[in-house]
Amino acid sequence: MRQSSNFPVRMHPLMWGVRAIGRLLIRLRMVWIILVATLFLSGCVQYDVGIKFADASHGQIVQHIRLSEPLSGFSYSVLSTWLERLEQQTKQLGGRIQHPSDCELIMTIPFHGGKDLATKFNQLFPSSSKPELARTFGSNPPESGSRLQVTTRNFILWQRNHLNYDLDLRSLAFPSPSETLPDQSDKRLELAFSLDTPWGAQINDSADTATPEIQSRGRQLIWQLKPGTINHLEAVFWVPNPLGIGTFVIVLLIVGGMYLERRRSTSQPENSGNG
Numbered sequence: 001m002r003q004s005s006n007f008p009v010r011m012h013p014l015m016w017g018v019r020a021i022g023r024l025l026i027r028l029r030m031v032w033i034i035l036v037a038t039l040f041l042s043g044c045v046q047y048d049v050g051i052k053f054a055d056a057s058h059g060q061i062v063q064h065i066r067l068s069e070p071l072s073g074f075s076y077s078v079l080s081t082w083l084e085r086l087e088q089q090t091k092q093l094g095g096r097i098q099h100p101s102d103c104e105l106i107m108t109i110p111f112h113g114g115k116d117l118a119t120k121f122n123q124l125f126p127s128s129s130k131p132e133l134a135r136t137f138g139s140n141p142p143e144s145g146s147r148l149q150v151t152t153r154n155f156i157l158w159q160r161n162h163l164n165y166d167l168d169l170r171s172l173a174f175p176s177p178s179e180t181l182p183d184q185s186d187k188r189l190e191l192a193f194s195l196d197t198p199w200g201a202q203i204n205d206s207a208d209t210a211t212p213e214i215q216s217r218g219r220q221l222i223w224q225l226k227p228g229t230i231n232h233l234e235a236v237f238w239v240p241n242p243l244g245i246g247t248f249v250i251v252l253l254i255v256g257g258m259y260l261e262r263r264r265s266t267s268q269p270e271n272s273g274n275g
Contacts, residue, residue, distance in 0.1 A: 044068040050194040051117065056152075056159040056241040059111050061095075061121060067103040086124075093120050114150035114161055121148045125167075145171075156244040163195065165233040172227035191225035193233060201237035209234050 046066040053059045063086070083105060087097050095109035109124070111117040125146040151162040172189070195201060200218035203211070209232050212221035225231050 044190060046190040046192075048192045048194065050196065051121075051163075052196040053161075053198065053237070053239050055198070056154075056239045057112050057243065059117060061109040061111060061117070061124070063090075063105075063107040063124075065105045069103065089124060093123065114152040118148050118150045122146070154241060154244070157241055157248060158238050158244070159241045161237055161239065163233070163235050163237070165193065165231075167193070167225060167231045167233070169225060169227045169229060169231060189227055191227065192222055193225060193231075194220060194222045195235055195237070196220050197237040197239060199238050199240075201235040204234040204236075206234075208232050 045068075046064075048062075048064040048066075050062040050064070051059065052062060065083070086107060087105075090097055090107040090109055093109045095107055098106040098108070100106065109120055111120055125148075145168050147166050149164045151164075153160040169191070195212075196216075197219055201221055203209070203221065205211075210223050210226075212223045212233070212235075214221060221235060223231070223233050
């Protein structure tokens with residue numbers, strides 16, 4: 001009979017990687033895709049998620065994935081499976097898919113207002129389920145991964161939007177005796193979140209809020225996401241309200257028509273009296 005050893009068992013790096021992949025699969029689909037690409041590719045992976053507002057009722061969610069070199073072998077079979085699932089989700093949400101090259105994938109999903117944006121975005125990047133995590137990891141499950149909230153206020157001709165996005169990337173921190181792994185993962189992973197608005201946006205300068213790069217005269221904000229940490233993004237922006245503008249124009253036309261009709265009716269008796 002073999003006796004159990006009291007010495008700690010050193011986990012093989014490959015086994016640690018498999019366990020890490022399993023945790024990420026449960027936590028967040030986007031993180032899982034990126035980590036798989038990082039583990040099995042020698043090049044860089046760029047994953048950009050953008051929200052573009054045209055007005056209060058129209059906008060797009062754009063996912064842009066770029067690889068530094070084409071996939072092949074085992075890495076292709078693993079990563080392509082999850083990319084296909086992302087494509088299926090995009091089609092289910094009424095989006096379109098583009099393949100500019102073998103190393104590039106663009107998925108665009110339309111949304112209609114802040115509420116529709118939050119619903120579709122959270123379907124694409126769902127938070128972890130606490131009961132599932134408890135069954136898998138016991139009494140200390142990892143925290144949830146992603147949550148987007150958009151609060152709107154209408155002012156007839158325009159709309160005020162307050163966007164809050166929390167993305168937990170702590171699962172991308174690689175615990176290792178060597179300190180080179182985190183540096184390598186940061187260099188091989190480029191994660192970005194962008195917000196495009198027609199009139200620009202205001203950012204929150206609090207300590208726990210990430211600071212974006214401002215481009216296009218303030219109309220575009222780009223956050224570089226940091227693996228291994230919780231990224232909190234926040235912005236306030238105004239967009240035109242086409243429904244309110246259309247209603248305002250109709251009211252002006254009606255009032256103008258009534259004014260002209262009244263002026264015309266009052267001028268007719270004067271003309272008849274002079275005759």
